Amino acid sequence: MKISLALGPRRTLSRQTAWGCLTSNLAMPGVGSLVAGRRCGYAQFVLSIAGMLLTMVFAARFFAWYSAHMPRMKEMDLDPLEELAGMWMVARWSVLGIALFAMGWLWGLGTGLALVREAKEAERSSQPPKLV
Numbered sequence: 001m002k003i004s005l006a007l008g009p010r011r012t013l014s015r016q017t018a019w020g021c022l023t024s025n026l027a028m029p030g031v032g033s034l035v036a037g038r039r040c041g042y043a044q045f046v047l048s049i050a051g052m053l054l055t056m057v058f059a060a061r062f063f064a065w066y067s068a069h070m071p072r073m074k075e076m077d078l079d080p081l082e083e084l085a086g087m088w089m090v091a092r093w094s095v096l097g098i099a100l101f102a103m104g105w106l107w108g109l110g111t112g113l114a115l116v117r118e119a120k121e122a123e124r125s126s127q128p129p130k131l132v
Contacts, residue, residue, distance in 0.1 A: 010037030018119035022112030029101075029108030036115050040107070047104030054097025058090075065090045 013021065013036060024032030030045030066087075073083055 007034055007037060007039065007041075012122045013115060013119045015116070015119045015123055018112075018115040021115050022109075025108035025112040026105070029104040032115070033108060033111045036111075038111060038115075040111060044104045044108045044111070047107070048101050051097045051099070051101025051104060054100065055094050056097075058093035058097060062091050062094055 018036070021032030021036045024035065025044070028045075029048040030041040030043070033041030033044055035041075069086075072078070
């Protein structure tokens with residue numbers, strides 16, 4: 001089985017294929033767009049992969065920092081704003097990763113919904129008019 005991220009041919013999709021592209025975009029942003037022949041799928045894919053990598057790497061760093069600072073954070077005489085500032089300095093890159101993935105996911109959702117709408121309109125226009 002050969003897996004490729006090559007751009008598929010841009011064609012009119014059936015309703016079933018459009019729904020498959022939408023669900024693929026929800027699982028992994030960009031994949032369904034690429035199957036449907038949309039160039040924006042590459043950007044969606046890169047955003048989601050970059051977001052996942054940033055989140056995983058810096059979340060591991062945050063958990064290591066948290067486990068090292070947990071006993072100190074339980075002390076009652078600490079300044080909460082100072083502790084939050086220190087926590088933010090460690091967690092900000094993870095939050096950026098989450099934001100990047102969310103942007104790619106929302107973009108993929110919008111593209112998938114547009115594909116479903118286009119397929120529905122193409123199906124409607126290809127049917128002959130009903131006789132009354």
